[in-house]
Structures are given as C-alpha cells and as structure tokens.
Amino acid sequence: MELLYKRTKTIQEDKVSGFCPGCMHSTVIKLIGEVLEELDVVSRTACVLGIGCCGLHMDYMAYDNITAPHGRACAVATGIKRTNPDTLVYTYQGDGDFASIGLAESVSAANRGENISVIFINNGIYGMTGGQMAPTTLLGMKASTAPFGRKAEEHGYPMHMCEILDRLEAPAYLVRTSCNNPANVMKTKNAIKKAFQNQLDGKGFSMVEIVTGCPTNWGMDALASLDYIEEKMLKEFPLGVIRDR
C-alpha cells in the first residue's frame, strides 16, 4: 500500500499542544516541520521564536530553538546566521512581535537582506495576552483595548507588512498566504518551502505572511473564524506573491 501521509518527526510525540481549538499555529508548525524534512535540513535548523502564542510550541518541537525577547527575533536570527551560515535560521513571529514592538528589527533585517526566513503569523489580534488591538487589527474590529472597534482616526490603519517591506530593495521573497482552506494550506506550505530554499541558495531575506484566525479572541467558533478570514481578513490582506526575485 502506498504511504500517503505520515506525521512529521519534528514534533515530539509525547507532548500536548497548548493551542486553542481552531488555532492555525499548529497547522503552520506542522507545515514547517514537513518542509524541513522534505528539504532534509532538520539537523541544521535553528528556529527563533517570538513572544506570545508563537512560543507555545517550544515544548514540543523536536529541533533546535531559541526564544527571542518580544520583537527581537530578526536581530537574534541575524546573530545566529552571520556566525553560522550553514544553519538554516527562521523566525516564527506574530503580528504584535513582528509588526509592532519588533518593527525596527524586522524592517532593518529585511533592509540588510539578512539571509534568514521569517514566518509571520497575522491573526489581527494579540492572542496570549487576551485579545488586545494589534497593528493588523481590522478597522471596526473589536479588541480588549479597542472595545468600540478600531477607528482610523484614533488608532491608524491595519499595517501591511508585505507591502511595507516591498518598498525596500533587499528582500528576495515576500508572499501572503492563508490557512483557511485546504488549497491555501498547500500554498502556504509551498511558500514556506520556497522561503527556506531561498535561504539555502543564499538569496537573502524571505518573509511568508500567513493570515490566520484566533477564534478565542475573535469571540467566535472555529468554523465562523474561517468565514471571517475569507470575508474580512483577506479583503484587507489580499493573498499573493508580492516580491519574488
């Protein structure tokens, strides 16, 4: 019988995920693990974890990882990669981490063209701390620190990191994907693979922005969150390749 699917060895078998029902972190983490195995680079991979729900899988990922201070993942990755060019270094960051507190580190690493890969999880909200407004929160979307919804005149507009980084000369690959349906999950996997392959080929900075949901802090069930992604999030954050050099 032909083997069609097996679990990735990059996730420890005896551990329990800390993610909420309907959270897509576990989907993305599985995809990353599969890609690392397919590229045969698990033994030379270092993951730099951001702060927040991003770090919830540190206990059960089976390969090397380091937790960066909030927002500093691209700086930590820079230090690892410059001194160990044979190591595949990727950061795993949420929207608060990558696009708010870490904006300087993110933009500067991209501008230097650091030969690293960024997996950027955009769910429009701070998850672990309880649903506060993120730089990517949609206009009108309620958050625990924006109880009447995000207002442009008070909070500004959602930040589009792919488009912001596209103003820079150095980045090699900028792409926005989602995990809200099987087709998009497969596109996300392919994008992660391309970002990692770019690094192996020495092409420089790649960033995969993955639009995901947060049913817990969005205040809806998992299925409704898929509709919300399709109808609201993807209108603000259109999917596609923004840069591919």
Place this chain on the structure above:
Amino acid sequence: MARVFMKGCEAMAEAAVRAGCRFFAGYPITPQNEIPEYMSRRLPEVGGHFVQGESEVASVNMVYGAASAGTRAMTSSSSPGIALKSEGISYCAAARIPIVYINVARGGPGVGSIQPAQMDYMQATKASGNGGFEMRVFAPSTVQEAVDFTYRAFDLADADRNPVLILADGVIGTMIEPVELPAQRSEEEVAAIKAGKRSWACIGHSLDEPRAWIQPGNWSTAAMQQCNEDAAALYASWEPEWESKWLDDADVVITAYGISARIAESAAALLRKEGIKVGLVRPITVHPFPFAAYEAIDYGKVKAVLDVEMSIPAQFVKDVETAVKGRCPIETCLCSGGNIMSREAIVDSVRRIMEGK
C-alpha cells in the same frame, strides 16, 4: 611582549579579538564609538563578523543570537545605551548565555552628559535588567586593567555561562596609555572553544541527539525556580577581587573604584609624603562586592572612611556602608555631571577629616 600606546576603547576591542571574540554588534554613542569602529575593521581580518545594529536593543539581541550559537560575542555602549541593552542582558542571564559587554560610562541620568562619570553603579551591580540576575562586574582603573579584564571576561563568561560586564568610564575609554596586549588565541583555539559548545549551541542537531533549547524562561514554575536556584548557587561561588594599600597605619581610609580609585591612590601617595597616614581600599570586582576587604581596616584607629566617586547622589557608598557596618564615620568626596574627580578635592577632604572638620 612589547608595550604599545593604545586608546582604552581600542585596546579593549583588541583584547576581545585576542580572547576569541568573533562577533560584535553595537550602535553609536559617545564616548565608546572607537569600540565598534575598531571592530568593524578588525573582526573581518580574523574571520569574525561586525554588525552595526539599528539600535542598542537590536545589537544586544544579535549578540544573544551569536553567543547562543556558540560564538564568543560582545557588545558595548555607554550609559543610556546600556540601559537599552538591559532587556537582552536579562535574557542572556536567564538562558545562561555567555556574553561580554562593556559600559564606557558617561553622566546621567537621562541623556546626561557625554563626559566620564560613575553614575551607573547601582544599575551595573544590582539590577542590570529585570528579574534579579547577577553578573561579575569588573571596574578597571587603567587601560591595562581594561585590557586584562576584557580578555579574562570571555573565559569567565564561558565557564559560568553567564554575562560579564566591564564597567569602565569615559576616562578609561578615551585615555591613551602604554599597554601590554595578551596573546592572540589561535584560530584552532577559537574553533575548539566554539566546538566545545556544540551540545547546547542553537545551530541545528539531528533528531537522534538532544535538541538545543535556549530558554530565557520556562512555562513550568518548578523548572523556573530550579533555574533560579542554580543561578543563585553560581553567584554564591564567585570570589570578589580587590586591592588594599597602606591599611596598617591608616588614620583615614579612602575607598573608590575604577578611575576614581586611581586618582584617589595618587592623592593618598601625595598625603603620605606629608606624613598623613592614608590607606586605600579599591574593589576590582564591584560585583561580587569585596566586603571582606573592609575587615582589614583598624576601626579603633581610623577617623573615617572616605568614599570617593563620580556620582551625585553617591551610589557606591551604599555598599561601603554595608561593609563598614557603622564602625567608623563615612565621609564622601563626590562630583558628577561629567566632571572628573580631582586629586585636590580628595586631598582637601582628607585634610578636613584629619582636622576634625
């Protein structure tokens, strides 16, 4: 080995390279700019890497990354920039990552002044970041000591798996003095040091091996407490270092660290020529603090201990008070704002004590 004339900042940078430092990240701030400038041209010569970070915050985290991947790494800054580095330093301490960093201290608080000062004593010795971690903190009073301590700091950081701080100041950093540089570690030695960290370095391991897991914290409160207990045991193992002079017959004991101690020693020597019996206690490590050094003072004889420091309000004096335990009066001779301690001010302070004023 022949002695060479070098500026303090450049001499410390060269000492770091000779100790095997192969990664440096920093951000411009006066009066330490010669360290990153020197590193930017020197490190590539030995196969190392220099990055001008976008901020002090980014720079210290680049060093956290490089050191977590096994490379001897350093950053430097001056007082306001050191404050910004506190986040990354705390992470290194929590994750037990060996790094070395230098504070070429200037006046404070705030943006303060760009001239030399000793205003960062409490920050350096008590709370260089959140969470109550501790570090060995060396206070050089000559460029030679700055070189020697920087060189040693890399070995100590590796042995402890903990950050080490060189608490210099704007005088030490910008003064040019003759120094004897330590031996350059060979590329084989540097490679062997890095290879020795492979088991825990975050560079990739096969799934058959234990993974590298750099944890500046823990989800488990029990595990976190254990980390802190292990760290406390390490801190308790450290031996303080100090220098004492002329304590046997002293009527007044001056105590000072860093550049102030050097000026104080000059004042003490001058006064002793006049027959005024002045002793000196100089902590070399300001953390751990050498409390035992103050037990050698004859408290039945001394009129006072004179605390000399370039900080208003006085900070170092708090540790001196703990060491003296009320056994004699403690007087202070202070300056601040970037003013450098003068020998005359110290001499006058001693005379006033001797005259009972």
